[in-house]
Amino acid sequence: MMFEPSAVGATIKDEVLRFVMSAKVDESGRVYQVGDGIARVIGLENAVSGELLEFENGVQGIAMNLEEDNIAAVLLGKDTGVNEGDFVTRTGKVAHIPVGDMLLGRVVNALGAQIDQKGDIMTQHTRPIERIAPGVLARKSVTKPLLTGIKSIDAMVPIGRGQRQLIIGDRQTGKTAIAIDAIINQRGKGVNCIYVAVGQKNSTVSGIVNTLSEHEAMRYTAIIVAGASEAAPLQYLAPYSGCAVAEYWMEQGKDVLIVFDDLSKHAVAYRTMSLLMQRPPGREAYPGDVFYLHSRLLERAGCLSDRYGGGSLTALPIIETQGGDMSAYIPTNVISITDGQIYLETESFNAGIRPAINPGLSVSRVGGAAQVKAMKDITAPIRTDLAQYRELASFAQFSSDLDKETKDRLRHGERIVEVLKQRQYMPMALEYEILVLLAVTRHCMDDINVEDVPDFESELVAWFNLWHAQLLGELRGAWEIGAELEAAMLEGIGRCKAAFAEAREAARSRSRFEAGGAQGGGE
Numbered sequence: 001m002m003f004e005p006s007a008v009g010a011t012i013k014d015e016v017l018r019f020v021m022s023a024k025v026d027e028s029g030r031v032y033q034v035g036d037g038i039a040r041v042i043g044l045e046n047a048v049s050g051e052l053l054e055f056e057n058g059v060q061g062i063a064m065n066l067e068e069d070n071i072a073a074v075l076l077g078k079d080t081g082v083n084e085g086d087f088v089t090r091t092g093k094v095a096h097i098p099v100g101d102m103l104l105g106r107v108v109n110a111l112g113a114q115i116d117q118k119g120d121i122m123t124q125h126t127r128p129i130e131r132i133a134p135g136v137l138a139r140k141s142v143t144k145p146l147l148t149g150i151k152s153i154d155a156m157v158p159i160g161r162g163q164r165q166l167i168i169g170d171r172q173t174g175k176t177a178i179a180i181d182a183i184i185n186q187r188g189k190g191v192n193c194i195y196v197a198v199g200q201k202n203s204t205v206s207g208i209v210n211t212l213s214e215h216e217a218m219r220y221t222a223i224i225v226a227g228a229s230e231a232a233p234l235q236y237l238a239p240y241s242g243c244a245v246a247e248y249w250m251e252q253g254k255d256v257l258i259v260f261d262d263l264s265k266h267a268v269a270y271r272t273m274s275l276l277m278q279r280p281p282g283r284e285a286y287p288g289d290v291f292y293l294h295s296r297l298l299e300r301a302g303c304l305s306d307r308y309g310g311g312s313l314t315a316l317p318i319i320e321t322q323g324g325d326m327s328a329y330i331p332t333n334v335i336s337i338t339d340g341q342i343y344l345e346t347e348s349f350n351a352g353i354r355p356a357i358n359p360g361l362s363v364s365r366v367g368g369a370a371q372v373k374a375m376k377d378i379t380a381p382i383r384t385d386l387a388q389y390r391e392l393a394s395f396a397q398f399s400s401d402l403d404k405e406t407k408d409r410l411r412h413g414e415r416i417v418e419v420l421k422q423r424q425y426m427p428m429a430l431e432y433e434i435l436v437l438l439a440v441t442r443h444c445m446d447d448i449n450v451e452d453v454p455d456f457e458s459e460l461v462a463w464f465n466l467w468h469a470q471l472l473g474e475l476r477g478a479w480e481i482g483a484e485l486e487a488a489m490l491e492g493i494g495r496c497k498a499a500f501a502e503a504r505e506a507a508r509s510r511s512r513f514e515a516g517g518a519q520g521g522g523e
Contacts, residue, residue, distance in 0.1 A: 028089045031055070032070070034082050037231045038276045041071045041088045050130060052093050056086040062095055062233070065277050072277040074233035076111060096126040097241045099248035103222040104192065107209060110226045110238040116209075127244040129237060133299035140305040142339075145370050146257065146314050149185030149427020150178065152355060152420040155379035155437055157342055157362045160370025161191075161255050162303025162312035166334055168319045168326065169344030174355055175318045177424050178342065179259040180208060182316065184215045185427035186257060192249050193221040194258040196242035198235050199228050199265030211425060226269075232276075235269035243300045243313075250304065250311035258301070262318035263294055267330050291333050298337050326361070340364040353421060359386045372430065373480035378438050382416060385441075389413020408446070415445045418453040431475040432461050438486070439493050448497070456500055463496040 029043025039061060041053065053061045053073050059082060065072035075082065076095075097112040100123035107116035114121055142160035159165045159182075167175045183193045195212075197205045205225050212218045222245060226238035239260050246256040260266070267290055274287040282288030294317075301315035319334050324346065326335070335341055342362045349356035359382075368376045392410055396402060402410075419440045422428070428436075436457050439445055448456050464472055471488055475481065481489075 031086045036276050037075050039073050052091040054089045057081040095129045098123045099127045099245050100125045105218045107223045110234040110241045129240045138308050139302050142303050142366050142370050148182040152357045157364040158371035160366045163366050164298050164301045164315040164338040166338040166341040170346045173344040173349045181427050184217050191255045194242045195223045196260050197225045202227050232269040232272040246313050250313045253309035253311045255312045257314045260317040264320040295337050431472045444493050468492045
């Protein structure tokens with residue numbers, strides 16, 4: 001086959017014009033010291049803070065300390081395969097994590113790799129783990145409630161979508177249980193959830209996964225795990241990875257709930273890294289920048305303005321105290337960053353009051369702005385009544401002669417405490433919460449025995465489902481409760497109360513009769 005010389009010349013000319021001469025330079029250095037998950041590297045003069053570095057054996061690391069003659073990098077994997085003299089190469093990228101709906105129902109590590117044996121995460125979207133929080137102009141006020149299904153929280157310390165609400169208390173006081181209840185209660189509400197486990201035992205995380213699966217909550221939940229056996233750098237990265245996954249949904253206009261369990265262990269992991277990298281310590285032997293550690297994480301939560309999609313990211317960080325000391329370094333740091341706290345006290349937990357919320361030290365700085373108005377109107381006196389009850393109860397221990405008003409207040413307070421108790425992993429729908437709280441705040445339960453209050457509560461919900469389903473439907477769709485609806489509900493409560501008292505009296509009569517028959521037979 002013959003080619004025309006002119007055609008060959010034109011082709012060569014086109015190829016020459018398209019040719020771009022460029023040089024690609026890979027900057028590499030060498031490891032001169034490695035141990036405890038930290039590698040010191042020399043030769044990477046142009047590396048930047050937070051950049052991903054790739055080691056000779058394939059392990060990646062993050063450049064953290066940029067010192068005069070070396071770089072301290074934290075390894076995102078085991079350091080057993082990294083040796084002195086190994087080559088280290090810059091990647092020019094920061095750490096990323098895969099994001100998207102494929103993460104729902106999955107358990108992954110801090111780098112987004114699956115650990116639930118269900119196959120790799122197949123998604124084309126990734127996001128940088130570290131990111132600057134949205135600015136003030138990109139946000140709007142928090143006005144929409146995020147219901148937890150826990151009566152004491154929805155009534156006294158309401159949480160809004162886009163709020164940062166701290167859960168704080170000693171070990172084994174039910175902090176994680178509140179967060180899991182909040183996740184379970186988002187079923188059918190269009191809220192994606194993320195649970196970040198930092199420094200937890202694998203058996204604990206497995207139990208949480210099973211609980212969420214039993215309540216069909218894994219369909220809208222992603223779990224990110226950096227367990228107690230993981231290296232400190234992975235525990236340090238996990239909360240930021242969870243935030244990156246949540247921000248992807250938030251910027252699509254969705255509402256997201258993220259739980260950090262817990263930031264005390266997160267601070268310990270960062271302290272470990274800092275000491276190994278010989279960073280100067282600050283107050284209480286913690287690094288001086290530990291406040292920035294949590295502030296740059298929690299500031300990423302918020303409610304975006306309509307111009308930016310209107311999505312929200314609600315954060316529930318958990319902090320563990322020692323001996324109830326809220327004035328320690330880490331707790332005071334996080335309290336000052338968040339929009340309120342739910343304080344759980346050991347004494348109440350051991351006394352059987354669960355959730356063991358202290359109404360005096362628990363507060364929501366968003367307040368009623370994000371609370372359903374019907375709930376706000378009904379539960380307004382609860383906090384005051386509880387405070388009066390606590391004070392009178394401590395005073396009544398030293399006095400046997402109490403006037404009628406004091407006895408009435410004590411009786412009313414006992415019923416409120418009993419109503420606010422709630423079994424674990426059993427969140428309530430909003431209309432049932434309002435119904436039960438209306439009954440107790442309007443003194444409808446004051447003449448019911450304290451031990452009968454839980455049974456009456458269950459009977460009340462069943463009664464309204466059977467006889468007053470229309471009222472519950474009106475309550476479910478109403479932002480506020482009017483005088484007419486409240487009167488109708490109080491009438492229904494009165495009828496249920498009469499039927500309950502009649503049934504109790506019949507049961508007592510039957511029991512007395514059976515006891516008398518048994519005694520007569522014995523004679």
